[in-house]
Amino acid sequence: METNSDSLDFPRWFSRSDATHNVARGIMQYGPIARTPLAQIFNLSQGALSRITSDLIYDGVIEEMPAGSTQAGRLPQGFDLRESGERRGRPQTALRIREDSHAFVGVNIHDGAITVSEVNAVCHPIGSDITETVSNTAPQAVVEQITRMVRELAASSPDAPPSPTALGLSLGGHVEDDRYVTFAPFLYWDSTVDLGGMLQRATGIPTKVFNDLDSVLLHECWFGDAIGVPRFAVITMGAGVGYSISDHGDPIDNPDKSYGLAGHVLIDPEGPHCSSGHIGCSQCLTSDSIAEEYSGIMGHVTTFEEFSHDLRANRPQARRLAERTCYRLGVLVATVSNLAMPSRVLVSGESSFIAKKNREFIRKGIDAYRHSQAAPVEFSIPQFSWRLWSDSAAARTIATYIS
Numbered sequence: 013m014e015t016n017s018d019s020l021d022f023p024r025w026f027s028r029s030d031a032t033h034n035v036a037r038g039i040m041q042y043g044p045i046a047r048t049p050l051a052q053i054f055n056l057s058q059g060a061l062s063r064i065t066s067d068l069i070y071d072g073v074i075e076e077m078p079a080g081s082t083q084a085g086r087l088p089q090g091f092d093l094r095e096s097g098e099r100r101g102r103p104q105t106a107l108r109i110r111e112d113s114h115a116f117v118g119v120n121i122h123d124g125a126i127t128v129s130e131v132n133a134v135c136h137p138i139g140s141d142i143t144e145t146v147s148n149t150a151p152q153a154v155v156e157q158i159t160r161m162v163r164e165l166a167a168s169s170p171d172a173p174p175s176p177t178a179l180g181l182s183l184g185g186h187v188e189d190d191r192y193v194t195f196a197p198f199l200y201w202d203s204t205v206d207l208g209g210m211l212q213r214a215t216g217i218p219t220k221v222f223n224d225l226d227s228v229l230l231h232e233c234w235f236g237d238a239i240g241v242p243r244f245a246v247i248t249m250g251a252g253v254g255y256s257i258s259d260h261g262d263p264i265d266n267p268d269k270s271y272g273l274a275g276h277v278l279i280d281p282e283g284p285h286c287s288s289g290h291i292g293c294s295q296c297l298t299s300d301s302i303a304e305e306y307s308g309i310m311g312h313v314t315t316f317e318e319f320s321h322d323l324r325a326n327r328p329q330a331r332r333l334a335e336r337t338c339y340r341l342g343v344l345v346a347t348v349s350n351l352a353m354p355s356r357v358l359v360s361g362e363s364s365f366i367a368k369k370n371r372e373f374i375r376k377g378i379d380a381y382r383h384s385q386a387a388p389v390e391f392s393i394p395q396f397s398w399r400l401w402s403d404s405a406a407a408r409t410i411a412t413y414i415s
Contacts, residue, residue, distance in 0.1 A: 018209070020209055020219070021218065022178065022218045022413075023178065023218055023413065024415075025071070025073055025114075025413050026068070026071040028067055029064075031054070031056070031064060032064050032067055033414070033415055035054060035065065036068055036074065036414050037234075037414060038050060038053055039068075039108065039109055040133075040134060040414060041233075041235075042087060042239065043074075043106070043108040043109060044077050044107065045087075045106060045108075046107070047104065047105075048104060049087060049091075050065075052091075052093065053088060072110060072113060073109065073110065074109055074110060075107070076105045076106070077105065077108055086239050087240060088240035088242075089240045089241050089242060089355065091240065109133055111134040112132055112133070112173075112174075113174065114133040114177040114413075115131070115132060115138060115173040115175070116131050116132075116133070116135075116176060116177055116178055116180065116406040116409050116410055116413075117129070117162055117165070117178075117179040117217065117406060118131060118179075118180050118402040118403050118409070119158055119161075119182070119405055120183070120398060120401040120402040120404070121146070121154070121184075121199065121224075122183075122184070122198070122224070122251075122362075123198050123250070123362075124146055124198070125143055125144065125145050125146060126143065126146055126154075126157060126158060126161060127141055127143045127402040128162055128165050129142075129403055130169065130173065130406070131403050131406045131407075132173070135231065135235040135403060135406060137403060138171070138173050139165070139169045139173075140168065141399045141402060142165050144161060146199075151201065151205045151207065152210070156214070158215075159211070159215050176217050177413060178218045178219070179212075179219045179220070179409065180405035180408050180410075181207065181208075181211060181219065181221045181405055182222045182223065182224035182226075182401065182404060182405035183198070183199070183224055184196070184198055184223070184224050184225070184251075184254070185198070185199075185201075186223070186271060187221050187222055187223055190220040190221055190222060190412070191206065191207070191208030191220070192204050192207070192208070195271065197252075198251065207221050208220060208221040220408065222405060222408045223256075225255070226256050226269075227405050228246055228248075228400070228401060228404045229244070229246045229263050230258070230261075230262075230263055230404070230407055230408050231400070231404035231407040231408075232244065232246065232358060233258050233262070234407055234411060235407055237356075237358065237392060237394070238258070238358070241355050241356050242260055243257065243259055243352070243353060243354045243355050244257065244258045244356050244357075245258075245348050245354040245357045246357075246358045246360060247341075247358070247360075248361035249297040249298070249341065249359070249363045249364055250361035250364075251298060251300075252298055253297050254272065254274070254275075254361070255273075257348075274294060274344075274348075275293070275294055276288065276290050276293040277347060278290070278293055278294075279293065279297075279340045279344050279347070280296060283296045283340065284296050284304065284305050286301065294344050296337070297341060297344070297363070298363075299362070299363055300316070302316060302319060303315055303316040303318075305333060306318075306322075306329070306330065306333055310329060319333070320365075323366070334370055335370055337366055338370035338373035338374045339374070339380075340377060341359070341367055341374055342374040342375060342376060342377020342379075343377040343381050344377075345374065345377070345378050345389060346379075346389065347381065349378070349382065349389045350381070350382065356390040356391070357389060357392075358393075359391060359392070359393045360393075360394065360396060362398075367393045368393045368395075378391075
């Protein structure tokens with residue numbers, strides 16, 4: 013499909029100095045937050061911060077919370093609040109983003125399905141999400157299906173949120189200029205698709221397109237468990253194996269990162285062969301590989317769904333394969349931790365329920381390939397949902413809107 017080179021306008025919440033944008037981002041990540049810690053985080057004088065926050069209040073980006081309100085925000089990892097020179101006992105008024113002033117639509121295209129959801133300006137969910145099977149993978153058909161789903165979502169919202177400020181779409185694949193999809197294996201697209209342009213023209217909503225793994229990473233750094241974590245990694249397991257890492261809240265960018273480069277890292281020298289002929293690479297964590305290995309164990313062809321059913325039923329063969337899979341996952345976590353040195357690792361993806369059931373085997377895999385005196389690797393396995401992934405697409409759009 014040919015690309016359309018016309019430029020797409022994308023709104024910005026406000027236009028001011030870089031320092032002002034940084035403070036707005038800080039309030040979004042750490043708020044509600046008082047001015048004193050905010051000034052110290054960004055190494056600003058109280059006077060400079062006061063001018064910046066006054067501008068943000070004037071622009072309708074932030075608001076002061078009522079006096080005496082609880083300050084429930086989080087601070088960067090390792091941050092040490094210094095004694096303020098302000099008069100003791102003076103009440104501190106917390107600042108927060110005006111979260112209900114804007115709404116953002118998030119869309120995630122995953123293995124054979126589309127999920128659409130809506131969030132407010134701090135990525136809190138609005139209403140219910142919608143998930144449908146992809147009816148036709150042709151680009152125009154995908155755009156038409158998403159457009160209909162977005163309109164159905166708006167019609168089903170009980171609280172009548174503001175009209176969407178912007179739409180973010182994420183998918184597994186390679187995206188250029190937050191607009192053009194050049195590689196999308198789950199959709200079988202074999203040429204560049206101007207997905208952002210097509211979707212913006214169809215919906216009338218300013219649109220950005222992103223890699224899904226980077227979107228989940230940014231969501232956790234801005235709105236989730238990795239707020240303030242200096243270096244944070246995400247590993248996903250499901251139809252494919254994914255890996256991405258951030259530095260101080262920003263995904264580390266590389267033009268080749270969305271080609272699944274972590275998909276063939278050796279994690280088990282006695283593991284199964286992948287489609288490329290490698291023995292025991294990280295492809296053995298994928299759903300198809302697990303199903304194939306389970307078929308060999310059971311002596312007949314089985315599906316991943318059958319393996320999942322047997323695992324829930326605690327069938328010994330399924331349990332042992334799950335333990336082996338989680339040990340391999342631990343080896344991958346250790347490899348990432350040894351080379352990239354993240355402070356924390358999050359495990360996600362549609363097959364991550366296996367990891368939730370076998371944390372001790374993940375730890376064994378980590379320990380086997382981690383120096384005994386090295387710091388323990390922190391890892392978390394949140395409850396998986398495609399809603400999180402569609403919300404994460406919206407999170408990246410929010411980041412673009414406020415940056």
